[in-house]
Amino acid sequence: MEYILHIFVITGIYIILSLSLNLIVGYTGLPALGHAAFMCIGAYTSSLLTLNFGFSPWVGLIIGALFATISGVIIGFPSLRLKGDYLALATFGLGVIVYSVARNWVVVTRGPMGLPGIPRFSIISYQLSETWVYLLLVTGFVLITFFVIKRIVNSPFGRISLSIREDEIAAEAMGKDTKRHKLIVFMVGAIFAGIAGSLYANYITFIDPSSFTVMESITILLMVIFGGMGSIPGSFVGATILVVFPELLRFLGMPSSIAAPTRQMIYGLLLVILMIRRPQGIMGKYRFK
Amino acid sequence: MINQLVLNGIIAGSIYALIAIGFTVIYRTVKFFHFAHGVVYTAGAYLAYTIVNSLSVNVQSPMVISYWFLAVLVGVVGAGVLGIGIDKFLYHPLRERKASNLIFLLASFGVFIFIQNLIQLIYGAQILTIRTGPVKEGHLFLGAVITDIQIIILVTSCLLSVALFLFLKRTRFGKAMRAVSDDSIGASVVGISPEKTITISFAVGSALAGIAGILISLETNIEPTMGFNAILKGIIASIIGGIGSIPGAFAGGFFLGIAENLGIWKISGGWKDAIAFLILIIFLLFRPQGIMGRREE
Numbered sequence: 001m002e003y004i005l006h007i008f009v010i011t012g013i014y015i016i017l018s019l020s021l022n023l024i025v026g027y028t029g030l031p032a033l034g035h036a037a038f039m040c041i042g043a044y045t046s047s048l049l050t051l052n053f054g055f056s057p058w059v060g061l062i063i064g065a066l067f068a069t070i071s072g073v074i075i076g077f078p079s080l081r082l083k084g085d086y087l088a089l090a091t092f093g094l095g096v097i098v099y100s101v102a103r104n105w106v107v108v109t110r111g112p113m114g115l116p117g118i119p120r121f122s123i124i125s126y127q128l129s130e131t132w133v134y135l136l137l138v139t140g141f142v143l144i145t146f147f148v149i150k151r152i153v154n155s156p157f158g159r160i161s162l163s164i165r166e167d168e169i170a171a172e173a174m175g176k177d178t179k180r181h182k183l184i185v186f187m188v189g190a191i192f193a194g195i196a197g198s199l200y201a202n203y204i205t206f207i208d209p210s211s212f213t214v215m216e217s218i219t220i221l222l223m224v225i226f227g228g229m230g231s232i233p234g235s236f237v238g239a240t241i242l243v244v245f246p247e248l249l250r251f252l253g254m255p256s257s258i259a260a261p262t263r264q265m266i267y268g269l270l271l272v273i274l275m276i277r278r279p280q281g282i283m284g285k286y287r288f289k
Numbered sequence: 290m291i292n293q294l295v296l297n298g299i300i301a302g303s304i305y306a307l308i309a310i311g312f313t314v315i316y317r318t319v320k321f322f323h324f325a326h327g328v329v330y331t332a333g334a335y336l337a338y339t340i341v342n343s344l345s346v347n348v349q350s351p352m353v354i355s356y357w358f359l360a361v362l363v364g365v366v367g368a369g370v371l372g373i374g375i376d377k378f379l380y381h382p383l384r385e386r387k388a389s390n391l392i393f394l395l396a397s398f399g400v401f402i403f404i405q406n407l408i409q410l411i412y413g414a415q416i417l418t419i420r421t422g423p424v425k426e427g428h429l430f431l432g433a434v435i436t437d438i439q440i441i442i443l444v445t446s447c448l449l450s451v452a453l454f455l456f457l458k459r460t461r462f463g464k465a466m467r468a469v470s471d472d473s474i475g476a477s478v479v480g481i482s483p484e485k486t487i488t489i490s491f492a493v494g495s496a497l498a499g500i501a502g503i504l505i506s507l508e509t510n511i512e513p514t515m516g517f518n519a520i521l522k523g524i525i526a527s528i529i530g531g532i533g534s535i536p537g538a539f540a541g542g543f544f545l546g547i548a549e550n551l552g553i554w555k556i557s558g559g560w561k562d563a564i565a566f567l568i569l570i571i572f573l574l575f576r577p578q579g580i581m582g583r584r585e586e
Contacts, residue, residue, distance in 0.1 A: 090573055100563035264406040
């Protein structure tokens, strides 16, 4: 039971990540391959603040999301001038750089040794140490993300996103400041990724750089594409299937030295099949141009 | 110290240049980022390892040269076949559908992840070593130490680059490749088969990746994830050299190798990747056409 709740918590965190990436990739059509970097910044900021400066994890979460947003601006500002596969490569590179900083800035992040003993959230003096309570918290954040993203994509702002996705020059010709718009989309995505990072760090109570590799970014992107580009229910479906399905390998009695590469192989194969057969995903409306 | 760093950079650069040139040969005909090129490099190294290991080569025996010849042959041909296979089974159907560059790139990521983990499943995640005989002391050269194997790497890389450059400049195939690269429909009108040209460029490019993989396996250990960094560096080298240009890829490879090794002069070696990407982003923003490329819209 505890195990099933644990899977639900992890699924919830990935839903937040997929929804926020879907806004960037599926709705605005920007191929961002570095989403784990924002998650990493959120996770490390909140963990370091709570561990070293005794901040409450709630404050850590907020400042972590803030830092992720700021990094979204720093990353987005130069790279959003690029288009298509060059933008993909640049965001990918920024993912590598953030990972590299987490791994090599040993004085602050303790490098590959990671940060153990991150305290969990507490309400007044009640610590959310039980998994089901944490699941409620994560569900709350999933709902917030869902409503915010839904509100955004159904607003005039969201329609600008769609117009940039379909034809950026036309959007510009209509007098829309597409550069500014793309930057805001990037920032919104980064906020939620930062929150997801904090939630993850406080739940597992341990983080190290290996949780935020570029492979992680590709996995989140795979969730978005698999579920459906530009589809909110799609992100729920994609994240859920891709978190739950590999767990089934565990029940086949595979040792982890076989299960880990097998899981990755399934992801790789899935990505290939999707690209050949259905690049817009199960419920998607958009394929990369 | 600085001489040694430059030398290390040149050796790393020779490998990057080989990968970048192989990547460029393919890029010129297909015009998308063939990320799976990195796993072809890994496969080349593992194939050579398998031959050397299964024949349990005695390094003292006079037969060792022929074993090595076999290992290199299998590694290079295997890499070439793998490259052609990826093109036939993955990129060909995508071309038929006129998929966008990003779809090619993501599919390429997929096949990269798949094959890399297949290799990990077969050989395990640990590092492996090809025995090349007793460790010899390096030669002292301009205040830096260079080993025999490093000399082999440097010379092979330069010779192959020049040979390939001349091959593409002087032969009919080279001409066909440039024609397909400029205008594949126009090329097919005058009787050049774009599909055939693409197949050959995958064969040549992938064979180069195989050679790079074998060379690096003589110098350091091999592990299943080695292709990831290799292709990142290869792509970065191609872009900073000027995408689509063979001399550019060559220059970009050495430039990147030297720059990232000088970059870690005062800091730890773990920062190399970050430095490489920083160089890439600077180039993408300020000189997207690269060192030798022409600007095209």
